Amino acid sequence: MLFSAFSLLSAGLFVALDAVDVAFTEAAVGAGISTILALATLALTGARQEAGTHHKVAPLIVVIITGSVLIYASIDIPPVGDSQAPSHLHVAPRYLNQSMKEVGIPNVVTSVLASYRGYDTLGEVTVILTAGIGVLALLGGRRRKKERTKSGDKEE
């Protein structure tokens, strides 16, 4: 539940930062599917956790040091919303100015996604397909699992 709320909040933040497409995806994915998958895993593995007093001080120190270094580094980043930041001066103006003439659709995110960077997107879709195949291979059909347990017994 908390996970779901976290996703919804970040989706709200994305809207505030003018990324409507991203917010849309985050709301649909985060609030829906990834929460269901996390809950399903918890149901399968059991919510109970053995309370152990592991050494948690060392990670905390590492985290604080890394965080301070990152905050020190962030001082050099141009502030949020700066229209003269280097990241806005490279290819983005070309996409925004030429997209209507070259691709002819008003949503620049879609035209960059599907047309200018179609090759990337093909790769991303293939990654999704591969991950899906991986999950199916791991949690595959019932029949295969029974066979596996049988052969496992023989080995022992």
Next chain:
Amino acid sequence: MSNLGLYNYWIVITLMMIGFYTVMASHNLVKTLIGLNIFQTSVFMLYISFGKIANGTAPILSESHTLYANPLPHVLILTAIVVGVATTALGLALVVRIKDAFGAVDEETITLEEEKEE
């Protein structure tokens, strides 16, 4: 919006460190994956923050606006979110199989089990 300054990046760093800490300190594999997810979301926010332009609007062209947010980070993150959920599912599937094989999702218990088997 101009006084937003660097706060956004600091929030991103805080979230990133929360995720990082969870990944390192937690011995429960499910918690490790959730930590990775938080870390991932912080990276998404970093990219989207880069794309923001003050007084700009969403990059859907129309007659009434001239200043738009940078569409490139949006495209990258849009696909990354969906790929992220697919890869997280793969990780969770691995955890489920580990639970099946060793009867635990705790790293130390798993190491003990492995040593016993050997």
Next chain:
Amino acid sequence: MEHHHILRTITKLLIPIILLFALYVQFHGDFGPGGGFQAGVIFGSGIILYGIVFGLDKAMAVIPPSVLRVLAALGVLLYGGVGLTGIFLGGQFLDYSVLAAEPTKGQHLGILLIELGVGTTVAAIMILLFFAFAGFNREERG
């Protein structure tokens, strides 16, 4: 979930709207926020909701996993196929301008087709993920 009448009725009302909205997002992605990724996820959520409320068997009867596996592969194939069609028509890989008489028309057609491919794959994989996790659960109990 068999005794939750309110839940079942509301779900029955909501699912057609969710699926319709997914199709709207799919084909309106050129003009407003949306596109294949979002549409696929929303379509998947609709079927997953059905699976949660009415049981896995009924959801698997609506869309059998074997069909989903074919659909997932078909989506990527459609994407790659559009790219290759560009080569055969004298352009470059994933160059949609040659698909129709006018470059912008071709771009439009190409984007529509590849978004359809993306949407098909994403929806199929999301539903398959749910089936895999939920099905594994049942098997453990049985």
